[in-house]
Amino acid sequence: MARINDHYLKLAAGYLFPEIGRRVRLFQGENPDAELIRLGIGDVVLPLSPAICDAMHRAIDELGTEEGFRGYGPEQGYPFLREAIAEHEFKRNGIHVDADEIFVSDGSKCDSGNIQEIFATAAKIAVPDPVYPVYVDTNVMAGRTGMPDAEGRYAGIHYLPCTEENGFLPKVPSEPVDLVYLCFPNNPTGTVASAAALKEWVDYARETGAVLLYDAAYEAFIAEEGIPHSIYEIPGAREVAIEFRSFSKKAGFTGVRCAYIVIPKELRGTDAKGQPVEIHGLWSRRHSTKFNGASYPVQAGAAAIYTPEGEAEVRSHIEYYMTNAKIIRDGLTQIGMETFGGVNAPYVWAKTPQGKSSWEFFDELLNKAQVVGTPGAGFGAHGEGYFRLSAFGKREQVEEAVTRIRDRMIG
Amino acid sequence: MARINDHYLKLAAGYLFPEIGRRVRLFQGENPDAELIRLGIGDVVLPLSPAICDAMHRAIDELGTEEGFRGYGPEQGYPFLREAIAEHEFKRNGIHVDADEIFVSDGSKCDSGNIQEIFATAAKIAVPDPVYPVYVDTNVMAGRTGMPDAEGRYAGIHYLPCTEENGFLPKVPSEPVDLVYLCFPNNPTGTVASAAALKEWVDYARETGAVLLYDAAYEAFIAEEGIPHSIYEIPGAREVAIEFRSFSKKAGFTGVRCAYIVIPKELRGTDAKGQPVEIHGLWSRRHSTKFNGASYPVQAGAAAIYTPEGEAEVRSHIEYYMTNAKIIRDGLTQIGMETFGGVNAPYVWAKTPQGKSSWEFFDELLNKAQVVGTPGAGFGAHGEGYFRLSAFGKREQVEEAVTRIRDRMIG
Numbered sequence: 001m002a003r004i005n006d007h008y009l010k011l012a013a014g015y016l017f018p019e020i021g022r023r024v025r026l027f028q029g030e031n032p033d034a035e036l037i038r039l040g041i042g043d044v045v046l047p048l049s050p051a052i053c054d055a056m057h058r059a060i061d062e063l064g065t066e067e068g069f070r071g072y073g074p075e076q077g078y079p080f081l082r083e084a085i086a087e088h089e090f091k092r093n094g095i096h097v098d099a100d101e102i103f104v105s106d107g108s109k110c111d112s113g114n115i116q117e118i119f120a121t122a123a124k125i126a127v128p129d130p131v132y133p134v135y136v137d138t139n140v141m142a143g144r145t146g147m148p149d150a151e152g153r154y155a156g157i158h159y160l161p162c163t164e165e166n167g168f169l170p171k172v173p174s175e176p177v178d179l180v181y182l183c184f185p186n187n188p189t190g191t192v193a194s195a196a197a198l199k200e201w202v203d204y205a206r207e208t209g210a211v212l213l214y215d216a217a218y219e220a221f222i223a224e225e226g227i228p229h230s231i232y233e234i235p236g237a238r239e240v241a242i243e244f245r246s247f248s249k250k251a252g253f254t255g256v257r258c259a260y261i262v263i264p265k266e267l268r269g270t271d272a273k274g275q276p277v278e279i280h281g282l283w284s285r286r287h288s289t290k291f292n293g294a295s296y297p298v299q300a301g302a303a304a305i306y307t308p309e310g311e312a313e314v315r316s317h318i319e320y321y322m323t324n325a326k327i328i329r330d331g332l333t334q335i336g337m338e339t340f341g342g343v344n345a346p347y348v349w350a351k352t353p354q355g356k357s358s359w360e361f362f363d364e365l366l367n368k369a370q371v372v373g374t375p376g377a378g379f380g381a382h383g384e385g386y387f388r389l390s391a392f393g394k395r396e397q398v399e400e401a402v403t404r405i406r407d408r409m410i411g
Numbered sequence: 412m413a414r415i416n417d418h419y420l421k422l423a424a425g426y427l428f429p430e431i432g433r434r435v436r437l438f439q440g441e442n443p444d445a446e447l448i449r450l451g452i453g454d455v456v457l458p459l460s461p462a463i464c465d466a467m468h469r470a471i472d473e474l475g476t477e478e479g480f481r482g483y484g485p486e487q488g489y490p491f492l493r494e495a496i497a498e499h500e501f502k503r504n505g506i507h508v509d510a511d512e513i514f515v516s517d518g519s520k521c522d523s524g525n526i527q528e529i530f531a532t533a534a535k536i537a538v539p540d541p542v543y544p545v546y547v548d549t550n551v552m553a554g555r556t557g558m559p560d561a562e563g564r565y566a567g568i569h570y571l572p573c574t575e576e577n578g579f580l581p582k583v584p585s586e587p588v589d590l591v592y593l594c595f596p597n598n599p600t601g602t603v604a605s606a607a608a609l610k611e612w613v614d615y616a617r618e619t620g621a622v623l624l625y626d627a628a629y630e631a632f633i634a635e636e637g638i639p640h641s642i643y644e645i646p647g648a649r650e651v652a653i654e655f656r657s658f659s660k661k662a663g664f665t666g667v668r669c670a671y672i673v674i675p676k677e678l679r680g681t682d683a684k685g686q687p688v689e690i691h692g693l694w695s696r697r698h699s700t701k702f703n704g705a706s707y708p709v710q711a712g713a714a715a716i717y718t719p720e721g722e723a724e725v726r727s728h729i730e731y732y733m734t735n736a737k738i739i740r741d742g743l744t745q746i747g748m749e750t751f752g753g754v755n756a757p758y759v760w761a762k763t764p765q766g767k768s769s770w771e772f773f774d775e776l777l778n779k780a781q782v783v784g785t786p787g788a789g790f791g792a793h794g795e796g797y798f799r800l801s802a803f804g805k806r807e808q809v810e811e812a813v814t815r816i817r818d819r820m821i822g
Contacts, residue, residue: 001619001681002530002590002620002621002622003531003533003534003680003682004529004530004531004681004688005528005529005531005532005693006682008529009682009688011696041483045480045482046480047474047477047479047480048474048475048480049475050475053471056471060459060467060468063459063667064459064464065458066458069458069663070666071455071663071665072454073666106705106706109702110701110703113700117416118416119413120414120416121416134700141528141697141700178413178414179413211413254482254703255481255482255483255484255704255706256708257517257704257705269412269413269414269415270412270413270414270415271414271420272414272417277415277420279415282415285422289524289545290520290521290525291518292520293668294517295517295667295668295709297471297667
């Protein structure tokens with residue numbers, strides 16, 4: 001009988017969000033009239049901007065005509081989009097990224113899940129704790145770990161604790177690793193890294209030969225001056241880093257699906273004989289063998305965010321969500337809760353009161369305030385005692401959530 | 412330094428289509444005025460149908476409103492699409508497939524490339540020869556093979572020769588294998604399998620415990636009565652087969668991107684201890700960890716092919732392409748070439764004249780007739796001496812191609 005991939009059986013019981021879904025459905029079953037406010041999964045709520053809709057409509061009209069029809073596009077993405085990204089996301093900010101170093105995809109979850117394939121199964125990985133579960137789970141599936149312990153930590157993974165003491169900034173590992181996942185602005189803690197902090201990572205990678213997998217899916221939410229939006233703002237990063245970017249949160253594309261990764265030509269790994277190999281070529285091969293390009297109307301919509309109208313609309317959405325973040329932070333602070341993040345990131349990371357566990361607080365918030373958040377422990381052992389609230393909600397709902405938390409959660 | 416996945420280095424020089432592209436660009440550089448007719452890659456040319464365009468427009472309008480906006484959709488696809496597929500593709504034809512056994516994706520290339528992940532690295536695979544290169548390459552990347560020989564055959568793969576002698580129908584292997592890739596109507600040979608031929612495979616799989624990976628991407632092109640459109644028409648197939656389906660060729664979605672796979676709940680593999688494991692659960696985990704759902708407007712467009720207007724439009728496109736196939740077959744037959752396929756499949760598989768090699772004939776056709784086809788050898792060693800022409804072209808171009816071949820290729 002066909003042998004399955006046994007590594008899948010190591011995966012801990014549930015991906016975080018399905019477990020939240022299960023508890024919420026249970027609550028709703030028992031309380032059918034409760035009006036839930038969802039600040040959990042971090043999904044955008046504002047309608048797609050007119051500039052994006054218009055561009056997608058035009059693309060569909062093209063596809064409906066003899067002259068305008070397009071079939072298979074380039075697997076790496078259409079030049080019109082790759083060039084717009086290179087120009088507006090990088091060149092305009094003085095960052096060197098060429099259009100042919102950009103690979104357009106249908107989402108950052110896919111990209112950050114698939115990237116590990118081009119590295120050896122024996123590669124040692126390091127991940128922050130707490131962390132976006134996809135980085136870990138996809139490496140478990142690929143056989144780079146042993147079994148999880150009682151706290152969900154997999155044997156073989158080098159965890160980088162992110163705690164209040166270190167400002168939620170992971171420290172470079174003391175032992176050699178091959179791949180390091182980093183995410184700034186951070187999901188789930190909302191923390192950002194200064195240029196100095198990132199330089200430590202780039203220096204570490206240059207010294208040890210590690211490759212940094214830098215997830216910048218939330219860079220558009222950086223509000224303060226002087227904080228790097230891209231790892232490539234750090235000198236030398238082109239030799240050691242891959243960067244992940246997404247239109248999901250920036251432009252409301254969670255249901256439309258478009259993202260991209262950057263692989264500089266200088267980046268190299270080594271083969272079994274110790275010979276250097278260009279990572280760009282490996283990913284290019286992977287991308288063109290297992291992917292057939294993002295949907296054309298979707299790519300047309302993504303390119304529209306680089307028009308003046310599109311930029312203004314994207315900016316106003318981001319400001320809307322960041323005002324939500326401030327309302328959440330202020331509200332929690334008012335009732336004496338300690339919060340982190342939410343200034344340059346759409347997530348507020350809060351310490352649970354009275355030493356409650358993350359899931360205890362989750363259940364209490366659900367039951368008392370009918371607000372759905374995300375338990376920090378779901379992101380890793382060091383997330384225990386913390387809780388994530390997302391700024392992706394309608395204003396009136398965010399305000400109502402804060403009011404309910406203030407009125408119902410004390411005492 | 413980060414160790415790469417060395418298996419990538421085993422991959423033969425180029426994926427077939429990039430190599431064709433290289434030769435065509437070379438020719439165009441030397442003959443800038445030549446009017447090429449492309450019947451190679453098998454990409455659709457007719458505009459997207461009005462019913463599909465309308466549905467996509469409506470979906471985008473929804474996304475542009477407060478009430479209609481949708482963010483993350485279910486990873487497995489929206490119920491409206493899964494239910495429409497279950498009803499129209501299966502139930503209506505008396506085939507048992509439930510909506511929750513259908514996983515919607517952004518393309519069959521992804522699905523047929525990713526499916527191997529949920530099986531053991533040690534799993535032994537069998538593939539027809541000639542074959543769609545993605546099945547082979549993705550297994551090479553995953554480490555299930557050794558190096559290729561001079562004819563491009565990878566050590567460790569069990570090849571199933573498809574020859575004129577066996578009617579291009581692969582025979583069940585004499586040695587045990589875990590996974591068997593099958594594709595009917597076949598790419599590249601255009602062959603179909605009778606229920607009796609498929610029953611042999613289902614019986615084999617049931618006896619040995621092998622899993623059949625059945626690619627039915629071209630089922631919509633079956634014109635003759637009595638030929639199975641789905642592997643699940645064969646009794647017992649639900650316990651042994653996964654089926655791949657695509658909107659790409661059926662509905663002109665090569666640039667829009669939508670496909671799906673079917674995994675019946677009865678299908679099981681075994682873990683390292685010999686215990687049975689449900690394949691449906693494994694794929695569900697893979698799909699929800701590494702994929703975030705197909706684009707909503709795309710899924711809305713796909714569902715539109717199941718409306719009466721959509722069905723009629725899809726039907727007329729298929730008839731158009733199948734008339735092309737007949738024109739190609741008749742034209743080649745007229746000049747004495749032996750052809751196969753093209754009756755229930757959009758591909759005509761032709762024997763090269765005078766014992767020419769596939770690539771010799773490719774170059775000759777390009778140089779003398781400015782027609783781009785696909786050399787059979789690009790699909791595997793047993794494709795040598797054959798040539799694939801695709802029926803996906805504009806009528807006038809197909810007619811012109813046949814005229815040129817008749818006038819310029821003789822002698």
